[in-house]
Amino acid sequence: MENRFSNIFPGLGEEQAIAFLTMPLEQMEDTSDRYIAAAHLVNFPTDRSISALIAAIEDTNPALDHRIARRKAIETLGRLKAERALPYIRACLSEEDSYTVENAVWAIGEIGTTDPAILEAIASVLTRPAQSYRTIIQVLAKLNYQPALERIVAFEQSSEPPIASAAITAASKLTGDQSRAAALMDYLQHPNVNARRGVLQDLMDVEYYPAMSEIAACPVSVVFRLRAIRHLADRGVPSGAIFFDAVEPSLDRTLKDHPAGLKLVHRYDQTPVLEFLLSELYGTDFGRCYLATQTIIEQYPDAAKALLATYEAAGHNDYGAHYHIVKLLGWLRHTPSYDLIVSALQDRRPQFMKSRSAAAIALAQLGDPRAVAELKSCLGLPIWELKYSCLLALTQLGDLSGCEVLKDDEDWLIRTRASRLAQAALTH
Structure with a gap:
C-alpha cells in the first residue's frame, strides 16, 4: 500500500x-x-x-x-x-x-x-x-476468475480505449498468452491521453517487457513512464526475463526527457505564436505540452525571457508547467537561469518532485561547474529518480566521483547504473 x-x-x-x-x-x-x-x-x-x-x-x-x-x-x-x-x-x-x-x-x-x-x-x-x-x-x-474470460473478451472491441486495453490485458493474463498483449502497443500513441496513461498500467499488469522502449517514447508525464519502466525492471531483471541492457537506454531517455525522444501524437498545421505555446505548458495532456516544448526549442530559441515571465506569473506554483519551464531553460542553455534551476533542484514540495530530476538534467545542459556540488548534495537522498538524474548530469559535467559514491547504494538499479558509468569512465 x-x-x-x-x-x-x-x-x-x-x-x-x-x-x-x-x-x-x-x-x-x-x-x-x-x-x-x-x-x-x-x-x-x-x-x-x-x-x-x-x-x-x-x-x-x-x-x-x-x-x-x-x-x-x-x-x-x-x-x-x-x-x-x-x-x-x-x-x-x-x-x-x-x-x-x-x-x-x-x-x-x-x-x-x-x-x-x-x-x-x-x-x-x-x-x-x-x-x-x-x-x-x-x-x-x-483474482484470476477464469469463468469471466468470455465476458471480458467482448470488451476488447469497446469504443473506449482504456476499457478495450484493460480487456486485452485481462485476456492475456487469464489465458497465459502474452502474444495477445502486443495489441496494446498501438495505445501508447493514441490521441486520447487517458488511453495512453491507462495502457501503461496494462503493460505493467501483464509484464510485457518488449514494450520498454516504446513506453519511454510515449508522450505522457514522465511520472507515468518512470513508474512503468521501474515496475518492469524490478520484475524482469531479477527474474532473468530481461537484462539491464534493455532497461538502461529507456530509463536514460525517459529521465533526460527531450521531446525529440518521444513519439508525439499531436501536430500543428502552422507554427503557433509563442504566447500560445507557453499556455500549452499548463495543460494536463503532456502530449500537447511536449509538442509545445519541441516547437519552442526549434522555433523560439530566444524564448527564455518569456519563459521566466510565465514562471513568475503562474509557473512557479503549477507543478506541470514548472517541470516544462525548468527543462526548457536547460535545453535553451539559458545560463542566467542557473539560480532558478538550482532552486528547483532543492524544491521539497511533494508535487514538484519530478522538477528536481528535471533540474538536474537542466544543470548539465548549462555546463556550469558550480552545479557539481549541488548535484552531489542530492546523492544521499532516498529518491531514486533524482539520484539517477544526478548521475547522468554529473557524468555529462565530467565529474565521475558520484558513480563511486553510489556503487554501493541500497537500490539495485542505482548501484547497477553507477557501476556501469564508473566502468565506462575507466575505458575512456
Whole structure:
C-alpha cells in the first residue's frame, strides 16, 4: 500500500476520526469531516476502526455527505485489507450508484478472495450498463476468475480505449498468452491521453517487457513512464526475463526527457505564436505540452525571457508547467537561469518532485561547474529518480566521483547504473 500521502491529517486521532464518522450530520460543524474521517482511518488498522468503517457502509442515508463518506469507507477497508468486511462490501455490488460499485469491486480486489460467489457477483456487473468496466475487468484478472474470460473478451472491441486495453490485458493474463498483449502497443500513441496513461498500467499488469522502449517514447508525464519502466525492471531483471541492457537506454531517455525522444501524437498545421505555446505548458495532456516544448526549442530559441515571465506569473506554483519551464531553460542553455534551476533542484514540495530530476538534467545542459556540488548534495537522498538524474548530469559535467559514491547504494538499479558509468569512465 502506498503510504506517502495517507496521513494527511496528522493531528487527527483514531478516536476523534471514529467520532466524526458516527456523528449525525446535523451535529457537525463541517459535514466534510465525515469523508475525512473515513479516509484517515487507513492509518489505524484496528478492530475499532474496521468496525466503524463497516458501520459507515451499512448506513444508507441518501444525503450526499453520507454517500461520499460511505464510498471512502469502502475504499479504506480495501486499503486495510479487512477480510471480515468482505460480506458488507459484496452487498454494495448490487447498488445503483456506479461509484459505490466501483469502490466495492476495487476493495475486494485489494482484500483478495477465491470465493466463487463473490467473484461471480463482480463478473455479473459487466452485464449492467454504465459501470466502471475497466476496474471490474482489472480485478477479475487480478483474482484470476477464469469463468469471466468470455465476458471480458467482448470488451476488447469497446469504443473506449482504456476499457478495450484493460480487456486485452485481462485476456492475456487469464489465458497465459502474452502474444495477445502486443495489441496494446498501438495505445501508447493514441490521441486520447487517458488511453495512453491507462495502457501503461496494462503493460505493467501483464509484464510485457518488449514494450520498454516504446513506453519511454510515449508522450505522457514522465511520472507515468518512470513508474512503468521501474515496475518492469524490478520484475524482469531479477527474474532473468530481461537484462539491464534493455532497461538502461529507456530509463536514460525517459529521465533526460527531450521531446525529440518521444513519439508525439499531436501536430500543428502552422507554427503557433509563442504566447500560445507557453499556455500549452499548463495543460494536463503532456502530449500537447511536449509538442509545445519541441516547437519552442526549434522555433523560439530566444524564448527564455518569456519563459521566466510565465514562471513568475503562474509557473512557479503549477507543478506541470514548472517541470516544462525548468527543462526548457536547460535545453535553451539559458545560463542566467542557473539560480532558478538550482532552486528547483532543492524544491521539497511533494508535487514538484519530478522538477528536481528535471533540474538536474537542466544543470548539465548549462555546463556550469558550480552545479557539481549541488548535484552531489542530492546523492544521499532516498529518491531514486533524482539520484539517477544526478548521475547522468554529473557524468555529462565530467565529474565521475558520484558513480563511486553510489556503487554501493541500497537500490539495485542505482548501484547497477553507477557501476556501469564508473566502468565506462575507466575505458575512456
